Amino acid sequence: MVQSGKFSIGAALFVSTLKKISLTNSQESNYFQTCTNTSNKRFRFLGSFFFWRHLNLLSKKKKKGKKKKPFFRPANSTSIHMTSFKSSNLMQFFDDPKNFGASEVKSGRSWTVDELRIKSNIDLQKLWFVLLKERNMLLTMEYNCREACYLFPSPERIDKIQDSMTRLEQVIHERNDAYWQLEIGEEAPKPRAEKTLDPTDPLAAIREPMEAVTQVKDRATLKFQYLIKEKERKLKLKQKRLHEREAAMLLKYFPNMDKEALQAKYPDVNVEKLKFVQRTRGSHEFNTA
């Protein structure tokens, strides 16, 4: 495992060093315990200790004649020797050369939930990486096709992959939920935060990308912000005018109505002022006189 960073991929299947460790049942359920795991701090600094030893700074003896430069090497340089590089490794990002330039690529169906429920956790993890690679391949092909102004053949493959990935996640969450309810007596925490747009805000869908660019003071973004604010302002004004018109019409046809109730219904309209506006004057006798 690389000793830097908070996260690391737990792909035990793809790391040669971890092959020796036999996956027992306790490790299998390790995924479920990620939330509750705690261990000592000292293991995190082991990597840095060995790193210093490489630098030869700890040795006290110093030769006067020749000064050796410290042999600097990145902390995880061993990976270069461990893994043998082939260009085919990066060619996994591309489709089969048979399908280059094809107008249609035939594919099977996606995985169903029932099929996935039978599988063990290890099998599911293997399948996940197969699906992940497939998705990366499809996304690269789609991107490069779009850049070169070509049609991407049979784009429904991406949807199929996405479906089977969400189903796999669903199955994993079911198992996690069962584990939590057995051991802790609560529902398992949801893996993703659910985003809900504000239903009262008509510009909620646009506001999110707008907030992303607020830090940037580019000419284009400033213009974008200015225009979106203008749009918002206009929408508000339009709504206010509509309310005013409605209130005026009500006053025109029912001049003896309860003014306070009207004010309560349209809080953004000044009813006192509206009484003296010309359009509220109906053709009643007491008005015409």
Added chain:
Amino acid sequence: MSTRLYPAFKNGNSKLHVFLPDFWMKLVKPSHNLLPNQVQFVVSPQMTKLDVKQYLEKIYNVPVIHVNTFNKMGKTKTVPNQYITKEPDEKIAFVTLHKDHKFVFPDIFAKGDEELNEQSKSTKASKEQYAQKTKLNVSKQGVPTWFSH
């Protein structure tokens, strides 16, 4: 390494292991001339340099020496006096492999040109056929082909 929710990291906690990594990476045709051992990617915007490195080393078995990333803002396009559209932002990663390793971007549309040529051939043939058919009626234009007199 994924878009899922995880408990906040505190000093002393064990490292969080991600068993089902969720991020995507796209291998892209380089935007300008790169060294033969350099590869350009478009990665999902949450990824860090360390993430890119681990992703390639552990999933694709590709040893990585150095990673450089930057965020590229999507272009805004205006339809005059109507509306503005914005393309999504991208995070771009330049990955350097060992100096002995080389990667050449493959020609993805090798067969596509042939197919296009075939299509153009078929359209040419159909056009010629149509011309031959309509050639009979040059003297009497607008008259259907079955009209013999």
